[in-house]
Amino acid sequence: MHYKVSPGDRVFDFINYLIMILVFIVMVFPFLHLINYSLSNPSLVSGKFLFYPKQFNLDSYRAIFANPDVLNGIYISLARTIIGTSFMAIVTSMAAYVITRDDMVGIKFIRRYFVFTMYFSGGIIPTYILIKSLGLVGTFWVYVIPSAVSVFNMILIKTYIEGIPKELEESALIDGANDAYLFARIILPLCLPVMAAISLFAGIGQWNAFIDTQFYNAMHPELFPLQYVLYNSFQTITSVEQFTNSMSGAEKFRMLTPQSLKIAMTVITVLPIMLVYPFLQKYFMKGLLLGAVKG
Amino acid sequence: MLQRKLYRQRYLFLMLAPAFLLVLIFNYVPLVGWMLAFKRYQVGLGFWASEWVGLEQFKRFFMQSTDYVYLLQNTLSINFMMIITNLTLGLLFAVLLNEIRRRFFVKIIQTVSFFPFFISWVIIYSIANTFLSSSSGLLNELLMKWGILSEGLNILGESKYAWPLVILLEAWKSVGYISIIFIAAISAIPGEQYEAADIDGATRVQKLKFITIPNLMPTFVVILILNSGWILNSNFELFYMFTNATNWEKMEVLDMYIYKFGLQQLNYSYASAVGIVKTIVSIAILLSVNAFSKKMTGKSIF
The missing domain is CATH 1.10.3720.10 (MetI-like)
Incomplete structure (x- = not known):
């Protein structure tokens, strides 16, 4: 399909992508956090968003x-x-x-x-x-x-x-x-x-x-x-x-x-x-x- | 003649038999159990020998206690707000996702948003606990670390958070699932409508507002009606996990009350009577949503 891209369209797309990225984070981060928490040293995780494990270990x-x-x-x-x-x-x-x-x-x-x-x-x-x-x-x-x-x-x-x-x-x-x-x-x-x-x-x-x-x-x-x-x-x-x-x-x-x-x-x-x-x-x-x- | 036909179809009867018997036992026999509501069931006497008491159990529920007030309030408000929230967010999400042209990106978003539909309420409870618990939840740890609060919010325990908590968790779990139905409905909208709008010089937002969303309303209404009949039967596990001693005033629904009196306090007759009340309420909701939508939109399924 052919689209004419107007400034209004650009704003719309920008906001739309922003919303979708937010949805992505809301859906994925809880699981990511839990997985990283389980692989971390529990004394280091309090009050942090965990994007990766802190002191990776499998003790849990x-x-x-x-x-x-x-x-x-x-x-x-x-x-x-x-x-x-x-x-x-x-x-x-x-x-x-x-x-x-x-x-x-x-x-x-x-x-x-x-x-x-x-x-x-x-x-x-x-x-x-x-x-x-x-x-x-x-x-x-x-x-x-x-x-x-x-x-x-x-x-x-x-x-x-x-x-x-x-x-x-x-x-x-x-x-x-x-x-x-x-x-x-x-x-x-x-x-x-x-x-x-x-x-x-x-x-x-x-x-x-x-x-x-x-x-x-x-x-x-x-x-x-x-x-x-x-x-x-x-x-x-x-x-x-x-x-x-x-x-x-x-x-x-x-x-x-x-x-x-x-x-x-x-x-x-x-x-x-x-x-x-x-x-x-x-x-x-x-x-x-x-x-x-x-x- | 019939005998010969029956003999010829013997394999069909054999294939049908297991399902037929299981449904008879597990779906039809319990219907007889509704009679419990009109008896005073005593374990020693059993089902048949227990004394008939007519409407005594119903009187107890409606006249000797006021429990029905908060129970109906919670059950109806929470379930109704849940379905409206789910459908509205699901519709908006589908409409916005449909506007994204990068197929790969759409696929990723759809995949991750559909996933929570497949996890149990035990898992969701654990996630909620990790993020929201008053002592060790991430949210409260952050709020205290940043000095916004001196004491953690008890989101899982305090009754004022009960409704938003379960409505948002249910939305998180189901929006991706509901959006798939709406996306299918969007693809069925005739292309001519958009072409005509293009010729008239409509913007994208105008096309969404005047073509896409109005075209989705029939789907919205049908799902609403289909679900309204059994919303009171759904999500037992959600309420089981999130109802507790401090938030029950706003969280306890008819199902949990039935469970509490029936299976915990073994008052089978009273719990069955409340079960009948629940069924009647369900049917009333179904019929009134159907009638309402017939009047408002001309759409109904009965």
């Missing part, structure tokens, strides 16, 4: 990775992310395929049955009582089973499948393929982009979740995900000695502070998302717009 991380609660938290977080996301993807995509089939017996009822749940929910208390009476409290499965069906994702997948030419399905059916084969071998491979998008969203949701632990597993430290270990640390880490007392060579962590431990723990909790985000942002945007179009 050494202390954290020597703590068994943190290691168990990483393990639980990874497990719930992988198992929970796979389970959701399988259960939801199978049902999504079924609701694209107009010839299915009772299809109108089935569609309404799922969509209705997007508008009404049982609320916190009835859901809690249900999960408790199912015996899921105090188990790992409370992270996986109640969130296994996402009706929102189901509708995204359904919309995507409806965009695939019907002839593919029809010709496979004429060749004598059964419905399960048709779904697994023909439809699902074509759904890879939408499956990737919903899995990423669900995976991030699983990694970030902590309130279900507060509700159902607060008495079961062996099931705390990393997010909850971090949340707990805000209240429980009052001294470095107490955090490191079970470790050998704890005296070498003497220069750490509770604050530096919490910040380093924050960084390792957010780091996996930071690392996957730049590569996957394209999928995220696609997934979001898929959702927005469908409303």
